[in-house]
Amino acid sequence: MIIQEGKGCRVTVVEHSEAFTGKPIATLLLRYWRSIHAELMTHRAFSRNAGSSRAIPVARMIEQVRNDPAGPIHWGKNQRGMQAKEELQGVERDAARAYWREAAGKAARYAECMEEIGAHKQVVNRILEPFQFIHVVVTATEWDNWFELRDHEDAQPEIQDLARTVREALSQSTPVKRARERQLTSSWHLPFVTAEERAGYPEDPTFLAQLSTARCARASYLTHDGIEPKPVEDLDLFERLVAARPLHASPTEHQAYPLPLATQQSKNFYGWRQHRELVEHRFR
Incomplete structure (x- = not known):
């Protein structure tokens, strides 16, 4: 796991994968000044879940x-x-x-x-938001527009710092190669799922995708700072998310498996089938 510190931010590479086609995907855990959050939100190529002022004590x-x-x-x-x-x-x-x-x-x-x-x-x-840091889980296959706009002298210095720190973190990270077989856990991009969990469920990626979904969702009120709910609690949270009306589907956007072609699109991803597509088909 790569952790890169900027002047006013921290970037953690949670999961970094490369499809058999060569197409990469990365999930990052970001910590930065909440005041620049709106600028990150304009990048529609990103799937994200963020800490909520309505949830954190x-x-x-x-x-x-x-x-x-x-x-x-x-x-x-x-x-x-x-x-x-x-x-x-x-x-x-x-x-x-x-x-x-x-x-x-x-x-x-x-x-x-x-x-x-x-x-x-x-x-x-x-009242506290102008002085808060925010924790955000971000997953994307496309980063070029982000770097072009935000790692630029005309951008606000704090988001320049974030963009440069993201660039440096990704440059230091070596992606894990993912095969084409959708039914194998080893082929999936699964943020916050451990190597031991992958080894324990080598042919059950759906189960582990549900765990990953719940753990990405917890960004809204936890910061992945050592608090680790049990898998049964993760599954319970997943069921509550997908059973809700309206469907709370954004945490299902961080898991994916490779598509046959790097140019194929799935939601806001290219070259990877987003878990959200499967969830929406099943639960709607």
């Missing part, structure tokens, strides 16, 4: 904002246009950083006050 968010507030890595100086090419220097930059941390501390205190009077986390956590 207030106390956990307050602790992060108070002790490690997210924020700018480039303190741009006021100037015309969208790009702050020139940065504050010296005393002014130190003051901007201090004001940011002071604002984070006040937001944490007001969030505590809101929690004390009984406000729900879907309200309270909104």
